[in-house]
Amino acid sequence: xxxxxxxxxxxxxxxEANCPPALRGKGGSELEGVWGGRxxxxxxxxxxxxWLERCAERGFSAPTWPRAYGGGGLAPEQAKVxxxxxxxxxxxxxxxxxxxxxxxxxxxxxxxxxxxxxxxxRITRGEIRWCQGYSEPGAGSDLAGLQTRATGDGDHYxxxxxxxxxxxxxxxxxxxxLVRTDPNAKKQEGITFLLIDMDTPGVSVRPIKLISGSSPxxxxxxxxxxxxxxxxxxxxxxxxxxxKALLGHERTMVAEAFGSGGGxxxxxxxxxxxxxxxxxxxNGRLADPVFRDxxxxxxxxxxxxxxxxxxxxxxxxxxxxxxxxxxxxxxxxTEVNMRRQxxxxxxxxxxxxxxxxxxxxxEELATTRDWLRSRGNSIEGGTSxxxxxxxxxxxxxxxx
Amino acid sequence: xxxxxxxxxxxxxxTAGDFVKQKSPIARVRQLRDTNxxxxxxxxxxxxxxxxxxxxxxxxxxxxxxxxxxxxxAVVMEELGRTLAPEPFLSTxxxxxxxxLLSGDAGKAAAWLPRVCxxxxxxxxxxxxxRSRYDLAAVETRAEKAGAGYRISGEKIQVLDGxxxxxxxxAARTAGGPRDAKGITLFLVPKGAAxxxxxxxxxxxxxxxxxxxxxxxxxxADAALGAxxxxxxxxxxxxxxxxxxxxxxxLGGMQQAFALTVEHLKTRIQFGVPIGSFQALxxxxxxxxxxxxxxxxxxxxxxxxxxxxxxDLAKLVSLAKARCADAYVLxxxxxxxxxxxxGMTDEYDIGFYMKRARAAELTFGDAAFHRARWAALSGY
Numbered sequence: 001x002x003x004x005x006x007x008x009x010x011x012x013x014x015x016e017a018n019c020p021p022a023l024r025g026k027g028g029s030e031l032e033g034v035w036g037g038r039x040x041x042x043x044x045x046x047x048x049x050x051w052l053e054r055c056a057e058r059g060f061s062a063p064t065w066p067r068a069y070g071g072g073g074l075a076p077e078q079a080k081v082x083x084x085x086x087x088x089x090x091x092x093x094x095x096x097x098x099x100x101x102x103x104x105x106x107x108x109x110x111x112x113x114x115x116x117x118x119x120x121x122r123i124t125r126g127e128i129r130w131c132q133g134y135s136e137p138g139a140g141s142d143l144a145g146l147q148t149r150a151t152g153d154g155d156h157y158x159x160x161x162x163x164x165x166x167x168x169x170x171x172x173x174x175x176x177x178l179v180r181t182d183p184n185a186k187k188q189e190g191i192t193f194l195l196i197d198m199d200t201p202g203v204s205v206r207p208i209k210l211i212s213g214s215s216p217x218x219x220x221x222x223x224x225x226x227x228x229x230x231x232x233x234x235x236x237x238x239x240x241x242x243x244k245a246l247l248g249h250e251r252t253m254v255a256e257a258f259g260s261g262g263g264x265x266x267x268x269x270x271x272x273x274x275x276x277x278x279x280x281x282x283n284g285r286l287a288d289p290v291f292r293d294x295x296x297x298x299x300x301x302x303x304x305x306x307x308x309x310x311x312x313x314x315x316x317x318x319x320x321x322x323x324x325x326x327x328x329x330x331x332x333x334t335e336v337n338m339r340r341q342x343x344x345x346x347x348x349x350x351x352x353x354x355x356x357x358x359x360x361x362x363e364e365l366a367t368t369r370d371w372l373r374s375r376g377n378s379i380e381g382g383t384s385x386x387x388x389x390x391x392x393x394x395x396x397x398x399x400x
Numbered sequence: 401x402x403x404x405x406x407x408x409x410x411x412x413x414x415t416a417g418d419f420v421k422q423k424s425p426i427a428r429v430r431q432l433r434d435t436n437x438x439x440x441x442x443x444x445x446x447x448x449x450x451x452x453x454x455x456x457x458x459x460x461x462x463x464x465x466x467x468x469x470x471x472x473x474a475v476v477m478e479e480l481g482r483t484l485a486p487e488p489f490l491s492t493x494x495x496x497x498x499x500x501l502l503s504g505d506a507g508k509a510a511a512w513l514p515r516v517c518x519x520x521x522x523x524x525x526x527x528x529x530x531r532s533r534y535d536l537a538a539v540e541t542r543a544e545k546a547g548a549g550y551r552i553s554g555e556k557i558q559v560l561d562g563x564x565x566x567x568x569x570x571a572a573r574t575a576g577g578p579r580d581a582k583g584i585t586l587f588l589v590p591k592g593a594a595x596x597x598x599x600x601x602x603x604x605x606x607x608x609x610x611x612x613x614x615x616x617x618x619x620x621a622d623a624a625l626g627a628x629x630x631x632x633x634x635x636x637x638x639x640x641x642x643x644x645x646x647x648x649x650x651l652g653g654m655q656q657a658f659a660l661t662v663e664h665l666k667t668r669i670q671f672g673v674p675i676g677s678f679q680a681l682x683x684x685x686x687x688x689x690x691x692x693x694x695x696x697x698x699x700x701x702x703x704x705x706x707x708x709x710x711x712d713l714a715k716l717v718s719l720a721k722a723r724c725a726d727a728y729v730l731x732x733x734x735x736x737x738x739x740x741x742x743g744m745t746d747e748y749d750i751g752f753y754m755k756r757a758r759a760a761e762l763t764f765g766d767a768a769f770h771r772a773r774w775a776a777l778s779g780y
Contacts, residue, residue: 272780286780295780296771300719307697311403318404325697328690391689392682396662399677 008081015085018054020047025090033096037129038173048094052126055094062100062124065108069116070124076317098167099123099130101253103176103195106246110234115195119174132250133163133177133196133220134243141386143178144187144240148222150179150194152229157181157194159202159225165380169205169218172198176246182237193239195231202226212372213355247382252326254381255333256309271295271344278347291347298343301336308332324395331387334377341371401704403697409475416454416479423448426483426749433606439564440608441486450519455493459501464514469707470641474648474699481652484756486608488522490649491561494642496523496569499586502637503626508588512567524565525642526556526589526612527635534765536571536635537581541614543572549620550574552587555613562610563600566591570614575629584631587623594618605752605759640717643764644702650724650760651692651699654731657753658688661735668740681738688734691727698723715777718770725761725770732757 023031034040034048042049055061058072063079065071074082086093104123107116122128139146148161159179169175175196182190196203202225207215234242272286275295280287286295312326344367345352352368354360378384392398405413423445432440449455458473459465466472477489497516500509500523515521532538541554552572562568568589576583589596597613626634662685665676675681702720705713732754736743743750765773 270778272775272778275780281780284779286775292775292780293768293771296775296778299778300722300771300774301694303719304694304698304723307403307701308694311697311700314402314404318402320404324689325693328693331686332690332694385683388683388686389679391686392676396682396685396689398662398665398682398685399674 004077004081007078008085011082011085012088014058015089015091018051018058019089019091020051022047023051023092027086027090027092031092033092034094034126035097035129035168035171036095036099036126037097037171038127039171040126040129048092051092052094056125059124061095061126062104062120065104065120065124069108069120070122071120080317095124095126097129098132099128102132102246102249103130105249106176106242107233109245110193110242114230115233119195128173129168129171131166131169131172131175131198131218131220133166133169133175135165136162137164141383143243144191146178146180146191148177148179149183150181150192150227152181153226155229156226157229159194159196159222159227161222163220163222164208164217166205166218166220167216169198169220170207174198175203175220176233178239178243181239185237188240190237191239191243192236193233193242194227195233196222196225196227200225200227210373210376212369214369214373216373250381251330251387254377255329257333271299271340274344275347278349278351294343298336298340302340305332305336327387327391327395330382331378331384331391335384338374338377341367341374345371401701401708401710403700403704405475409472412457412472413475413479415452416476417482419449419452420479420483420485424480424483424485426752429484429486429606429752432486440561440606441488445485446487447519449487450517455489455519456513456517458493459497459513459517463501463509464517470644470703471700471707473645474703477645477648478652478655478699481649482656484606484653484752486606488561488564488608490642490646491525491559491565492516492521492523494645495525495527495560495638496565496567498641499525499569499625499634499638500588502641503586503634505625508625512588521566522561522564524559524562524568524610524612525638526559526562526568526570527639528557528559529555530557534769535579536639537584537632538579539571539573539584540578541570541572543574543585543587543619546618549618549623550587552589552614552617552619555611557611558601558603558609559612561608562612563598563608568596568612569625570612571631571635572614581632583629584635585628586625586631586634587619588625589614589617589619589623603759605755607756607759639764640714641706643717643721644699644706646760646764647695647699647702647720647724650728650757651695653753653756653760654692654695654724654728657728657731657735657750657757658685658692660750660753661685661688661731661738664739675738684734684738688727688731691723691730695720695723695727712777715774718765718773718777721765722767722770722774725767728753728757729761 034052052061059067060072062070063072063074063082067073100123104120107119134143136146136148148163150157150159163177175198177194177196178191179194180190181192202223204221206219208217208219209215272295275286275291279291286292308325315323348364348367351360351364354365354368356365453466454476456465457468457476458470461467500512512521516523529540543550543552552570570587570589571584572587573583574585595615595617599611601609601611603609665681665685666674668675698720702716705716735750736754739748739750742748
């Protein structure tokens with residue numbers, strides 16, 4: 001038996017023994033993800049709590065991170081096997097969030113030993129929930145124009161300014177933020193990447209209500225917030241390098257979240273079945289040929305995108321550098337999701353017009369809210385226009 | 401399947417790419433057109449491609465091939481597509497060649513495929529008819545019982561490389577109505593058969609084709625390829641495989657058209673700056689790039705699906721063809737627009753790609769046809 005095969009059988013046996021039976025088969029969209037953190041409400045979630053504890057102990061909440069920092073120390077091909085075995089049980093991920101997908105990989109690449117020791121194990125155990133402080137009211141696409149000031153005072157910085165679109169800041173324990181440490185340098189060169197405990201006096205958070213009615217984003221204010229200088233990641237005034245690397249993680253995460261939903265139509269099964277429910281069928285086929293064509297276009301776009309993400313992963317496993325294909329992930333993954341949401345609302349027809357209350361079923365209401373929320377996909381994490389600028393400049397080499 | 405080239409496949413791509421650069425620039429296609437070349441491709445170059453192992457790359461060793469797969473064939477076709485090489489891959493290796501291979505008729509395969517792999521025999525598939533469009537079941541050409549054999553009558557159009565083919569695989573109706581899938585039989589008819597008339601056709605993209613008329617062409621019962629009345633399935637399999645090959649060729653063409661365009665954007669000066677510095681053009685170029693990357697993934701997946709006999713092969717073929725059709729046309733149309741006035745001239749190469757993009761789009765089904773097929777295969 002090869003090493004990989006014995007790893008597979010060990011992993012399968014471990015999952016069989018440790019994944020709570022109540023969670024099996026619910027790995028799709030049925031369960032809310034576990035974000036963890038000091039404010040997380042575990043009541044009513046004993047199985048999820050046990051599942052996270054067991055996974056964290058084995059390193060499976062962050063499978064590829066080094067064991068020294070609470071990870072599983074798995075090689076990429078072993079992590080793939082673990083993912084396959086999790087899928088086999090349809091087990092939900094034990095933990096999700098920006099700690100695992102954004103700040104963790106960034107600290108592994110840029111953090112010093114003390115920072116890694118302090119933060120990474122707490123992320124893998126779901127003890128600390130992180131949020132991202134990048135955009136400001138005056139710095140959106142022009143992120144390097146950010147104005148939040150960090151002024152030195154002994155071995156501390158004093159932070160003043162406002163961050164906006166800080167996702168779930170109202171639930172977060174720590175924030176990783178870009179702050180201006182040198183107002184006189186060229187704008188990219190005076191920025192520092194700083195870790196801030198949200199419990200520090202002077203930090204305040206106000207949720208922002210979106211057109212979809214939900215409030216996933218916040219405005220976060222810093223008023224004379226004192227942060228130890230040891231919380232600088234990488235070097236002072238070198239935060240832009242860190243920020244760009246982290247944006248890469250963010251864009252991949254966003255693309256994977258939105259682009260892989262091919263065929264999913266919620267409780268009514270596939271998109272095709274959902275369309276038949278609303279539009280009727282004739283001889284087993286969707287009755288409306290125009291919607292049939294649009295549905296096929298969407299499914300095919302989704303499949304082609306999924307294959308492109310697979311191509312990037314297969315190339316990475318074969319030891320190639322990330323190719324040009326990865327530059328399209330954010331822009332295409334979000335745009336295909338937005339087209340999916342538009343199509344779903346149009347398929348629902350008048351039943352897609354509900355906001356709340358009687359006459360609309362929960363799935364129809366969710367369709368409408370999801371569509372509204374999806375309009376932000378091509379704005380957040382780098383607008384589609386900025387992404388196209390990046391492709392034109394970095395991949396195609398077109399002049400400024 | 402792994403969507404990444406192996407080291408061996410990388411090497412094939414490099415060899416084919418170098419070959420195309422040295423021996424098959426697009427100027428060759430232009431010259432063949434301008435001189436009204438009676439063959440329309442180079443027999444010498446075809447022989448060289450056979451000696452390099454490309455013609456037989458996906459045929460089994462038992463019939464003289466290299467025993468590799470469509471993943472490798474696609475790599476070669478992509479490189480040849482970059483300069484629109486007119487050699488008869490599509491007709492000989494893919495359409496008629498795959499029909500012969502998949503028919504299970506070992507005798508006919510042994511008689512023809514080793515010669516194909518050596519570059520000595522050209523084959524053609526006589527399938528398309530005036531009213532068939534993309535429907536492989538629409539066959540009006542009839543094969544009627546005559547003694548121990550059949551008499552074939554009808555007209556086939558745009559038979560690729562039909563003007564020089566040594567033998568034809570012909571789809572003819574032995575039973576049923578003009579659009580019935582059942583009742584179609586494939587026959588192998590050698591060139592020079594009595595009652596066979598070849599008339600060369602001129603297509604916008606210079607791809608070689610002929611009208612092939614059958615006026616009571618007599619064949620023996622042993623000329624049937626595969627089971628009687630069951631030729632539709634065989635035809636569909638061969639055309640699906642040919643579609644994968646065509647898509648790979650299209651992928652090469654669209655990448656080359658885009659490379660020419662990007663180069664133009666960097667070098668053409670207007671208003672004192674390279675026009676590629678204008679955001680209106682940058683974003684459109686980025687859109688073409690996105691479509692090219694998606695097309696590439698779809699082609700790689702379809703080629704590997706042939707090799708792995710994936711159950712959703714038909715869907716992946718439709719995915720690849722729909723994407724390549726739209727992406728190639730987009731890359732070519734945007735190319736001509738971004739070249740501006742000179743893009744409309746015969747002197748510039750971008751127009752060759754626009755013509756080929758259109759021709760390839762309308763071969764084996766356009767994007768709308770393949771979306772409808774995807775929907776049918778998906779149960780809606």
